[in-house]
Amino acid sequence: xxxxxxxxxxxxxxxxxxxxxxxxxxxxxxxxxxxxxxxxxxxxxxxxxxxxxxxxxxxxxxxxxxxxxxxxxxxxxxxxxxxxxxxxxxxxxxxxxxxxxxxxxxxxxxxxxxxxxxxxxxxxxxxxxxxxxxxxxxxxxxxxxxxxxxxxxxxxxxxxxxxxxxxxxxxxxxxxxxxxxxxxxxxxxxxxxxxxxxxxxxxxxxxxxxxxxxxxxxxxxxxxxxxxxxxxxxxxxxxxxxxxxxxxxxxxxxxxxxxxxxxxxxxxxxxxxxxxxxxxxxxxxxxxxxxxxxxxxxxxxxxxxxxxxxxxxxxxxxxxxxxxxxxxxxxxxxxxx
Amino acid sequence: xxxxxxxxxxxxxxxxxxxxxxxxxxxxxxxxxxxxxxxxxxxxxxxxxxxxxxxxxxxxxxxxxxxxxxxxxxxxxxxxxxxxxxxxxxxxxxxxxxxxxxxxxxxxxxxxxxxxxxxxxxxxxxxxxxxxxxxxxxxxxxxxxxxxxxxxxxxxxxxxxxxxxxxxxxxxxxxxxxxxxxxxxxxxxxxxxxxxxxxxxxxxxxxxxxxxxxxxxxxxxxxxxxxxxxxxxxxxxxxxxxxxxxxxxxxxxxxxxxxxxxxxxxxxxxxxxxxxxxxxxxxxxxxxxx
Amino acid sequence: xxxxxxxxxxxxxxxxxxxxxxxxxxxxxxxxxxxxxxxxxxxxxxxxxxxxxxxxxxxxxxxxxxxxxxxxxxxxxxxxxxxxxxxxxxxxxxxxxxxxxxxxxxxxxxxxxxxxxxxxxxxxxxxxxxxxxxxxxxxxxxxxxxxxxxxxxxxxxxxxxxxxxxxxxxxxxxxxxxxxxxxxxxxxxxxxxxxxxxxxxxxxxxxxxxxxxxxxxxxxxxxxxxxxxxxxxxxxxxxxxxxxxxxxxx
Numbered sequence: 081x082x083x084x085x086x087x088x089x090x091x092x093x094x095x096x097x098x099x100x101x102x103x104x105x106x107x108x109x110x111x112x113x114x115x116x117x118x119x120x121x122x123x124x125x126x127x128x129x130x131x132x133x134x135x136x137x138x139x140x141x142x143x144x145x146x147x148x149x150x151x152x153x154x155x156x157x158x159x160x161x162x163x164x165x166x167x168x169x170x171x172x173x174x175x176x177x178x179x180x181x182x183x184x185x186x187x188x189x190x191x192x193x194x195x196x197x198x199x200x201x202x203x204x205x206x207x208x209x210x211x212x213x214x215x216x217x218x219x220x221x222x223x224x225x226x227x228x229x230x231x232x233x234x235x236x237x238x239x240x241x242x243x244x245x246x247x248x249x250x251x252x253x254x255x256x257x258x259x260x261x262x263x264x265x266x267x268x269x270x271x272x273x274x275x276x277x278x279x280x281x282x283x284x285x286x287x288x289x290x291x292x293x294x295x296x297x298x299x300x301x302x303x304x305x306x307x308x309x310x311x312x313x314x315x316x317x318x319x320x321x322x323x324x325x326x327x328x329x330x331x332x333x334x335x336x337x338x339x340x341x342x343x344x345x346x347x348x349x350x351x352x353x354x355x356x357x358x359x360x361x362x363x364x365x366x367x368x369x370x371x372x373x374x375x376x377x378x379x380x381x382x383x384x385x386x387x388x389x390x391x392x393x394x395x396x397x398x399x400x401x402x403x404x405x406x407x408x409x410x411x412x413x414x415x416x417x
Numbered sequence: 418x419x420x421x422x423x424x425x426x427x428x429x430x431x432x433x434x435x436x437x438x439x440x441x442x443x444x445x446x447x448x449x450x451x452x453x454x455x456x457x458x459x460x461x462x463x464x465x466x467x468x469x470x471x472x473x474x475x476x477x478x479x480x481x482x483x484x485x486x487x488x489x490x491x492x493x494x495x496x497x498x499x500x501x502x503x504x505x506x507x508x509x510x511x512x513x514x515x516x517x518x519x520x521x522x523x524x525x526x527x528x529x530x531x532x533x534x535x536x537x538x539x540x541x542x543x544x545x546x547x548x549x550x551x552x553x554x555x556x557x558x559x560x561x562x563x564x565x566x567x568x569x570x571x572x573x574x575x576x577x578x579x580x581x582x583x584x585x586x587x588x589x590x591x592x593x594x595x596x597x598x599x600x601x602x603x604x605x606x607x608x609x610x611x612x613x614x615x616x617x618x619x620x621x622x623x624x625x626x627x628x629x630x631x632x633x634x635x636x637x638x639x640x641x642x643x644x645x646x647x648x649x650x651x652x653x654x655x656x657x658x659x660x661x662x663x664x665x666x667x668x669x670x671x672x673x674x675x676x677x678x679x680x681x682x683x684x685x686x687x688x689x690x691x692x693x694x695x696x697x698x699x700x701x702x703x704x705x706x707x
Numbered sequence: 708x709x710x711x712x713x714x715x716x717x718x719x720x721x722x723x724x725x726x727x728x729x730x731x732x733x734x735x736x737x738x739x740x741x742x743x744x745x746x747x748x749x750x751x752x753x754x755x756x757x758x759x760x761x762x763x764x765x766x767x768x769x770x771x772x773x774x775x776x777x778x779x780x781x782x783x784x785x786x787x788x789x790x791x792x793x794x795x796x797x798x799x800x801x802x803x804x805x806x807x808x809x810x811x812x813x814x815x816x817x818x819x820x821x822x823x824x825x826x827x828x829x830x831x832x833x834x835x836x837x838x839x840x841x842x843x844x845x846x847x848x849x850x851x852x853x854x855x856x857x858x859x860x861x862x863x864x865x866x867x868x869x870x871x872x873x874x875x876x877x878x879x880x881x882x883x884x885x886x887x888x889x890x891x892x893x894x895x896x897x898x899x900x901x902x903x904x905x906x907x908x909x910x911x912x913x914x915x916x917x918x919x920x921x922x923x924x925x926x927x928x929x930x931x932x933x934x935x936x937x938x939x940x941x942x943x944x945x946x947x948x949x950x951x952x953x954x955x956x957x
Contacts, residue, residue, distance in 0.1 A: 090845050091829075091836045094804050097849055098826035152514050200697070206513060207456060208700040211652040214645065215689045215696075222686040280812045280828055281821035287809045290798040297758065297796065298810040298871060299784030300818065308821075338645065342521060349518055379529040386525025393519045394507060 102278040111360045115263055119256075127255035128371060133262035134323050135363035137269050139348045140356065141316035144273060146345075147354030148282060149309050150289030151202070154210055154341050155217030156317060158197070161336030163190040163318025165224065165231055168325040172239040173230070179242050179261070183322035190318020191311050198310035202303060214338065221336040236332035240325060258327045265323060269316055273356060276312065285309055346385065350392055352399030361400055426557055428675045434563040436670025437570025438632060442625035442643075443650040444577065444662040445618020451594040451657015451705075453611050455505060456513050459520035460622055461640035461647055462527040467493045467623020468540070468635040469531055475542050482545045486627045494620030501615045524640050532637040539636040566628050573621065577659050590614055594657035595706070646673075649692050655705025664703060711736045711771050711905045712788075712875045717756055718765035719749075719929075726752050727763070728930040734875065738905040741920035743913075743940075745949060749929040750909045751793055754877050758790050759783050770875065784813075787874030791864045793883055793909075797852050803863050804848040807835035810870035838869045842896055858889030865896055876900070878908045882915060894918070917941070925949070 118129055138160055145151040163186030170185055171177045201212045224231045231237055244250045249257040276282050288295050288302055295302055325331045334340065343366070351362025366385070373381040396403045446460040470489035474480040480488065504523070508516050548565050551558040581587035593600040593607050601607050629635055633643075650669055654661030669688055676684025695703065712734040719727035726749045734740055742750050755761040757768055759780040767776045770786045798806050811831040812818040826832075839845045842862050847855060852863055861881060868876055881897060882890045894915060900906060910916050916923065916937070923940045925932040927949050933940065940946055 087836065087840055087845075090840065090848065091833050094832050094836050094848055095826055095829060097802070097804070098824075098832065102824050102826055146514070152512075152517070154517075204696070204700050207450070207652055207656070208696055210456070210513065210517070211648060212693060212696055214648070215692045218645065219686065219689045219693065222689065226682065226686070275824070276821050278824050278826075279821045280818045280823070280825050280831075283805070283809065283825050284813070284818045286801070287798055290800060291796055293760075293792075294796040294798065294867070295809075295813075296760075296780040297784070297790060297792075298813045298867065299781045300813050301781050346518070346521070349514075353514075379532045381529075382525050382532075383529035386522040386527075386529065389518055389522030389525070390504070393515050393522065394504070397515075 108357075111357065112267070119259060123256075126259045128367065130255045130258045130262050130327050131324075132363055132367050133259070133266050134320050134327065135344070135347060135367060136360050137262075137266050137320035137323070138317055138344050139351070139359035139363050140266075140269060140273055141313045141320065142344055142348050143353060143356060143359045144276070144313045144316070145310055146348065147356075147358070148277060148289065149285040149306055151306065151310065152210060153213040154338065154345070155213035155215075156313075156344060157336050157338070157340035158213075158217035158220045159190040159194055159314035159317035160321040160324070160340065160344075161217075161220065161224070161333075162193050162314075163187055163321030164325040164331045164335045165237065165321075166190070166318070167322035168237045168240045168331040169230060171241055171325075172237055177241050177243040179245050179326055182242070183265070183319055183326060186322025186325065187315045187319035190321065191315030194314020194317075195307065195311040198307045198314070202306045202310060214341075217336060217341060218338065221333055224336060225333055231333075232331075234333065236330055237325075238330060240329045240331070242326045242329065255327070258323075262323055262327070265319065269319065270356070273316070276309075277356060281305070281308075346389055348399075350388060350399055352401030355398075355401055358399050358401050365400065423557065424678070428678050429671060430559055430563065432671030432674035433667065434566045434632060434670075435674055436666040436668075437567050438625050438629050439646060439650050439670055440570055440625075440663050440666035441573055441628065442622045443647045443654075443666060444573075444659055445614075445621045446647055447651045447654060447656060447658060447662040448590070448594070448614050449611070449618050450651055451655075452590065452597075452607075452614055453509055454656075455509060456516040457505070457520050458517055458644055458648070459523040459527070459640070460618070461644050462524050463493050463497055463619040464622040464626030464629070464643075465527065465531060465635070465637070465639045466496065467626035468630050468639065469535055469626075470623065471627035471630065472535070472540050472542055472635075482542070482548070486624060489627050490620040490624040493623035494616040497616055497619035498612060501612055505615075524644070528637050528640055535637070537637055539634045540630065542630055544631055562631055566632060569624075569628065574659070574663050581659060586610075586613070649688070651702075653692055653695050653702055655702030657706075658702070658704040661702055661704030708735055709772050710734055710769075711738075712757070712907070713769040714753075714757065714766065715769070716766040717753070717763050717768065719752060719756055719761060720764050726929045727756060728928070729766070730926070730929075730931055732907075732924060732931075734905045734907060736874075736905055737902050738907070739919055739921045740905075740907050741916045741923045742907060742909045742926060743911070743916060743923060744926035744932070747928075748926040750926055751879055752929075753926065754790060754879055754907075754909065757877065758788060784871060787872075788877070789868040789871040789873035789875070790877035791868055791879055791881060793879040795857075795860050795864050797860060797863055797867070799853040800851060802849050803839065803844055803852055803855070803866075804832070804835055806852055806863055807838055807866050807870045808832060810867045811835050811838075814871050835870060838866050841899075842866050842869075843892075856889070858885040858892060861885050861893055862896060865893075873904060875905045876907070878906065880909050880911065882910070882912055 119126065142156050145153065166189035167182045167186035170182050176182060197216055201209060201216065204212055225233055245257060245261055284300060284305060288305060292302060321335060324335065347362035347366045348359055350365060351360065352358030369384065370381055373384055392399060398405065442464045446457060449455060449457060467489045470492050471485050474485040474488055475482065504519065508519055544562060548562050550561050552561050552564055581591060589605050590610055593605055593610055597607055626635065646669065650662055650665045654665030672691060673685065673688045676687040710733040714730055714732045717727055717730040718725065730753060744750055752761065756763050759778060763776065767774055769775065770783060770788060773786065775783050775786065798809065808831050811834050812828060815831060817828050817831055836845060836848065839848050844859065844862055844866060847859065852860060865881065878897065882893050885893055897919060908919065920937055923937055924934045925940060925946050932945060932949065933943055
């Protein structure tokens with residue numbers, strides 16, 4: 081009988097371990113408080129702020145596949161761009177400018193593209209997968225370039241006219257409305273991402289990243305799981321793209337570029353991969369630095385970001401968040417007698 | 418008909434010249450990736466350094482073209498050694514992601530440094546008289562410089578083939594590419610071999626970069642712009658295969674040139690479509706090991 | 708009685724080299740069968756063929772009478788096949804508990820849910836804890852696997868398979884790499900496994916083989932040399948010759 085009670089106590093402890101990991105911490109309010117505060121502290125930077133929020137959604141979508149499932153891609157901009165063009169073309173060619181549905185349409189198209197490409201590509205690994213994701217994104221860019229009539233080609237897609245949000249809130253010159261719009265979308269996307277990551281499905285992705293041979297041996301339909309998260313990630317990237325099209329009312333081929341795929345990857349790595357909040361910190365640091373340093377000289381910015389990348393890879397594997405954790409651990413250890 | 422034939426010859430010729438450049442630059446990357454499995458996206462940066470070294474040697478130090486080309490290759494080969502020793506070596510055990518990110522970071526730093534030192538526009542060098550103009554091959558005339566490039570490319574291919582198939586060092590490298598652990602267990606010093614292969618590959622890339630100035634142009638954007646092409650040559654050809662790099666470079670060079678000629682606005686499409694098609698069917702590349 | 712696991716004329720070639728040659732193997736429910744043979748005989752290859760990691764060039768694999776020769780690993784697992792690896796294949800950064808929950812959740816289908824939190828999957832957590840308790844690993848439940856000594860890690864490898872509630876269990880050198888001071892722990896666990904599970908053990912350690920096996924197959928150069936009870940095998944001169952290095956007719 082003692083054994084049974086013991087087992088029950090241990091099971092409680094086991095469950096508590098999972099619950100503790102999933103529950104909301106006070107520190108998690110920080111990014112949201114900071115985002116809200118930014119509106120009042122930096123009212124002149126709301127246009128940049130909106131673009132930062134959009135980049136965060138994009139980086140969050142990448143973290144789902146890179147940080148949790150371990151899929152390395154150099155072509156994630158394909159889905160961002162697909163969403164941007166889908167939303168943009170919906171307005172420019174079909175005259176539909178309702179912001180929320182247009183953004184969701186962008187997500188839908190990107191998700192479909194993600195499903196199809198993921199189904200084919202995720203059978204491959206390593207350098208082959210890297211090249212395939214890269215080439216697929218470039219193919220999409222070239223196709224978009226060729227389809228000038230639809231996409232506007234090199235000159236970009238113009239004629240995007242988005243109706244007021246909820247029929248009331250216009251996108252003003254200072255980007256204030258769109259800041260709240262983007263923040264709201266980010267919050268919802270984040271809730272989804274957080275729930276997925278803490279679900280049994282999310283844990284199985286961690287298992288796949290950790291040891292795929294073992295996952296096969298316990299009966300996991302690995303390919304199917306990877307395609308599923310890849311599709312979700314693509315849809316989220318498409319939502320970010322849709323917001324991009326709406327907030328800028330202009331889409332160019334650069335939304336599909338290798339530069340954009342590379343940039344979001346760098347942002348996420350600098351922030352910290354596999355912890356969701358790295359996707360918040362990375363774009364903030366990257367885009368603010370870019371805004372400040374590029375003013376001095378573009379070479380200065382490029383050198384700086386290159387150096388940051390090298391330093392992060394060599395010394396701060398977990399990105400800035402990882403470094404912050406390590407610092408906090410060291411301080412904790414220092415405090416004990 | 419005459420027009421079509423002339424166009425075809427022209428495309429083939431330009432395509433082969435372009436292909437030789439791609440081969441000379443990429444073959445080193447194929448060997449090092451096959452040997453150490455290191456995803457090095459910064460390889461194009463060595464090509465770029467070679468190009469700019471050539472510029473400095475010729476314009477600032479008045480070194481004549483051919484010696485400067487050779488010297489640029491040697492200088493970059495030597496410079497590459499500390500890169501391997503102090504940066505890349507730390508990441509051999511790490512995953513692909515870290516390697517990709519480190520090398521992208523290095524490309525950014527190199528690009529920025531070169532922009533700062535030389536300015537953002539394309540550079541050119543005074544090509545010696547005997548390489549300018551055209552040569553009449555009977556059925557058509559061709560630019561001498563491109564013939565020179567093609568000759569260098571083929572010569573390099575033959576030299577590498579000879580070096581890999583007929584020398585002991587070459588045999589050791591082939592063994593290590595084939596099965597690194599086995600090679601180590603029979604006493605081959607794979608680490609030292611790798612430094613050698615890395616320096617050689619970087620030197621060749623620099624040579625290619627120097628040659629590229631007068632054919633595809635050289636600017637600080639070179640490394641990033643052509644990054645994809647070098648990776649395609651390596652992935653499509655198969656890691657660690659000289660023959661693969663040669664064939665893949667030919668395919669890429671000719672098809673890309675043909676595409677740009679026949680369909681100026683969207684010609685680049687074909688090369689990526691072909692890459693995807695080949696990799697889907699043969700993920701290890703045409704001559705890679707499965 | 709129909710065998711629960713069967714291979715028929717299984718053949719595997721790598722290029723010109725035949726690593727598995729016409730192997731016929733048959734396990735009944737509750738079997739305690741050992742697969743022995745010199746290094747390079749192809750024992751692990753055979754396990755890989757049975758589990759689906761490798762596809763054969765010829766022959767069949769049958770699970771409870773059903774032909775699974777062309778089925779994926781996951782499909783065979785769903786039919787009750789589980790295996791351990793010769794070198795631990797664990798989720799090293801995760802806790803011991805999570806390693807086992809991973810396989811339980813996969814078996815129950817809970818692993819496909821993405822809208823509920825993992826902590827609500829109490830059935831899987833409880834079952835995992837019960838398995839860990841049975842194997843005396845419950846003290847380490849919340850320890851990351853990589854921090855455990857190798858012998859305990861080997862036990863986690865077995866715990867994961869128990870989460871799959873296998874009908875057929877393939878153990879690839881379960882005591883390999885375990886310091887002799889700890890190997891008895893592995894042996895006790897294997898000895899305590901349920902009677903209705905059919906177990907195939909690959910082993911080099913003859914003590915373990917003769918303690919647990921009721922029947923033995925000797926594999927040499929990819930082909931079956933002889934099959935029989937432990938006594939028969941112990942007395943067979945061909946088996947002795949193989950292990951002493953003399954020529955053996957296969």
